[in-house]
Amino acid sequence: MTLQHQRPRRALRQAVIARNGVALALLVGAIQFLQLPEGLFLALAVLTVVESNLGGGAIAGRERLFGSLIGLLAVVIASGALQAAPQPLQVFSGLSLVRWSGFALGLSSGYVVGGHMVAGSLLHDSAHWWHYAFWRTVMTLIGVLIGVVLSRQIYSQRATSDWEDNCNLWLLAFAAALLKLAPSASLTMPDSPQVFERLRNQRNQLRQALPQLLAEQSVLEAHNNQALLRAQILLQHGSTVLSCVRDLTALQLKVGQPSSWLEALPVEELIEDGAQVLKRLAAGLPLEPLINKFQPIHAQIEARVAEHISQSADPPRSDRTLVIASRLLLLGDALSELQAASAAR
Amino acid sequence: MGGCAGAGGGTVVGGVVVAMLMLVLDNWLAVGVGYMLIQLLGARLGLSAAALMNASVMAVMLLAVPTYNQEGGWYVLFRTLWHLIGLAIGMLVERLFWYRSALERLHQSEDELIHSLHQCCNGGHARSAEQLIEQYARHCQMRQSALADREQNHLQRDQLIEQALRHAVAMQRVPEGLRVIDQEACRAALVELQALGRP
Numbered sequence: 001m002t003l004q005h006q007r008p009r010r011a012l013r014q015a016v017i018a019r020n021g022v023a024l025a026l027l028v029g030a031i032q033f034l035q036l037p038e039g040l041f042l043a044l045a046v047l048t049v050v051e052s053n054l055g056g057g058a059i060a061g062r063e064r065l066f067g068s069l070i071g072l073l074a075v076v077i078a079s080g081a082l083q084a085a086p087q088p089l090q091v092f093s094g095l096s097l098v099r100w101s102g103f104a105l106g107l108s109s110g111y112v113v114g115g116h117m118v119a120g121s122l123l124h125d126s127a128h129w130w131h132y133a134f135w136r137t138v139m140t141l142i143g144v145l146i147g148v149v150l151s152r153q154i155y156s157q158r159a160t161s162d163w164e165d166n167c168n169l170w171l172l173a174f175a176a177a178l179l180k181l182a183p184s185a186s187l188t189m190p191d192s193p194q195v196f197e198r199l200r201n202q203r204n205q206l207r208q209a210l211p212q213l214l215a216e217q218s219v220l221e222a223h224n225n226q227a228l229l230r231a232q233i234l235l236q237h238g239s240t241v242l243s244c245v246r247d248l249t250a251l252q253l254k255v256g257q258p259s260s261w262l263e264a265l266p267v268e269e270l271i272e273d274g275a276q277v278l279k280r281l282a283a284g285l286p287l288e289p290l291i292n293k294f295q296p297i298h299a300q301i302e303a304r305v306a307e308h309i310s311q312s313a314d315p316p317r318s319d320r321t322l323v324i325a326s327r328l329l330l331l332g333d334a335l336s337e338l339q340a341a342s343a344a345r
Numbered sequence: 346m347g348g349c350a351g352a353g354g355g356t357v358v359g360g361v362v363v364a365m366l367m368l369v370l371d372n373w374l375a376v377g378v379g380y381m382l383i384q385l386l387g388a389r390l391g392l393s394a395a396a397l398m399n400a401s402v403m404a405v406m407l408l409a410v411p412t413y414n415q416e417g418g419w420y421v422l423f424r425t426l427w428h429l430i431g432l433a434i435g436m437l438v439e440r441l442f443w444y445r446s447a448l449e450r451l452h453q454s455e456d457e458l459i460h461s462l463h464q465c466c467n468g469g470h471a472r473s474a475e476q477l478i479e480q481y482a483r484h485c486q487m488r489q490s491a492l493a494d495r496e497q498n499h500l501q502r503d504q505l506i507e508q509a510l511r512h513a514v515a516m517q518r519v520p521e522g523l524r525v526i527d528q529e530a531c532r533a534a535l536v537e538l539q540a541l542g543r544p
Contacts, residue, residue, distance in 0.1 A: 025377025
């Protein structure tokens with residue numbers, strides 16, 4: 001990450017910490033002043049939501065809320081239907097119900113909150129379980145709502161911005177790897193497999209953050225999924241470009257090409273234009289001047305490959321030149337898609 | 346174990362900061378000040394997000410619940426101990442009843458991945474390129490936690506699996522006429538993998 005990126009991020013993080021601290025103090029003050037029943041859980045729900053960016057907070061809040069609701073349901077069943085049963089059996093049934101419901105609802109951590117609800121109601125507050133479980137659920141609901149509003153309106157730390165910053169760094173990294181493949185860059189050392197492993201891990205982290213973008217859209221504008229769609233397109237075609245660059249590096253593209261038909265392919269042009277597209281994408285610059293540049297290059301490579309295959313009697317075999325040609329075709333195709341997606345933005 | 350360290354470490358750091366803060370400031374303002382101190386100190390100490398969350402929860406618990414507030418430092422100690430005992434019991438139950446070693450889970454994930462790659466090569470009900478990438482990413486995550494010390498044989502297996510996956514993904518993406526090249530390369534990597542056998 002560059003210093004330019006780090007400064008605003010650090011300043012925003014500090015502002016978010018101050019926002020959360022002030023909000024927590026005021027909320028705890030208000031809870032004590034109003035003597036809200038089980039108000040602690042309001043503060044905890046707010047904390048759960050505001051600790052992360054808006055998308056991550058929305059997911060955490062949803063997990064906490066659903067966890068509390070299934071916990072409440074489990075407590076009502078365990079205490080009501082199994083009133084005559086011994087307490088260990090009630091707790092066992094409540095916890096099992098929470099776990100099964102958590103699986104059914106696809107909760108990844110919310111069932112833990114449901115478990116706390118069961119344990120708190122049946123073990124700690126068994127005499128007033130209804131008061132405890134009911135108010136705990138209500139306070140959690142209010143806390144999640146306050147947390148989402150706070151996270152959205154004041155110093156909002158958006159998952160989309162975090163994702164885009166990370167994605168831009170990823171695009172720039174493989175644009176640099178792509179440029180090293182150009183025949184004119186023959187003196188530059190090609191990237192090692194470790195570089196591509198790191199780029200692949202970055203890609204995987206970007207994929208894992210997609211649910212946050214979806215959750216963020218759900219608390220911003222339910223009908224607008226542009227950010228998520230763009231992220232998916234960038235990931236899909238960016239992954240193809242990345243694997244092509246990795247394969248072409250391993251195939252030693254710029255080391256003397258033995259076949260004359262391959263030498264005539266517009267490799268230098270494809271690489272330079274491709275790197276330019278990736279850099280402009282990362283910088284958020286318009287791409288109109290480059291429109292349709294890849295299609296003629298792609299058509300030229302495709303025609304050469306078809307000509308080469310038709311000249312040989314056997315079906316295509318795994319010779320280096322054909323693998324290089326297939327990766328160049330893929331590269332051109334993916335760059336063209338990336339360019340089209342950004343131009344249409 | 347990561348969760349255990351996050352829970353214990355975060356609770357101790359948050360608890361100690363807030364218990365000391367309570368000596369000079371014992372009202373609702375202390376929650377906010379404590380939270381900010383924990384975040385700034387935690388970032389300096391390099392605490393993970395999970396540990397920071399546990400530390401912040403301690404600030405709320407110690408200052409918003411009168412009973413815990415009266416216990417002060419003892420509450421930090423007891424809560425940490427109960428955390429550790431609970432985690433130990435949980436791990437014991439898992440080990441006694443549903444224990445599958447990380448290596449066993451890794452082998453199962455590898456078998457499933459190889460099965461998907463075979464399906465791709467044989468033109469059956471194949472997964473899409475994106476699904477294959479996702480499956481491989483999950484497998485790599487599991488491998489990272491299962492194999493602290495990678496043996497040479499594992500390294501070779503990993504390379505062959507990755508080679509087969511690259512060609513299987515490329516097969517889904519390259520033009521029709523060139524697909525056979527990647528199909529053959531994927532098949533060759535799988536045959537070599539089979540010949541290598543499992544360590």
